[in-house]
Amino acid sequence: MHAQGFPPIADAHARILVLGSLPGQVSLQRQQYYAQPQNAFWKIMGRLFGAGPGLPYANRVQGLIGNGIALWDVCAAAQRPGSLDSAIVHSSVVPNDLAAFLANHPDVGLVCFNGSKAAELYRRLVLPGLPDTLHAIRYATLPSTSPAHAAMPFEEKLTRWAAVLQN
Known part of the structure; x- marks a missing residue:
């Protein structure tokens, strides 16, 4: 199955970019980031920023934007049967233009990866092409919010x- 990702959620004042790998089937x-009900992403965002799963999706998105958080995925598209990151066909990955x-979002000083697969894809497909001016960005690999983890x-x-x- 060929999966096509979503556009980023961000405004001009984003300070933190959270990157997943590729949206799952649900x-x-x-057509929503982290829509799988067992995924802990929105539950975590609810506890940290008041953007929990009980709110309409548009309100959750605005809650993140209001807290300087942008969302996107490393992959713009890839072949993946099912929703597991381990099933992503590496040779099929088309990365998003993260550079x-x-x-275009110069206030982003921290890129957080939602799981190790997103970090690995970024290191392999994106980092080598970044200009030196973007190498000062800090990175953090966080535990995957996926129910598979x-x-x-x-x-x-x-x-x-x-x-x-929250630092």
């Missing part, structure tokens, strides 16, 4: 995300 169907995004309890994920995003 997200693609609903242009970062150049169930080995880590929610409270530990929340603590790890809070330690990075």
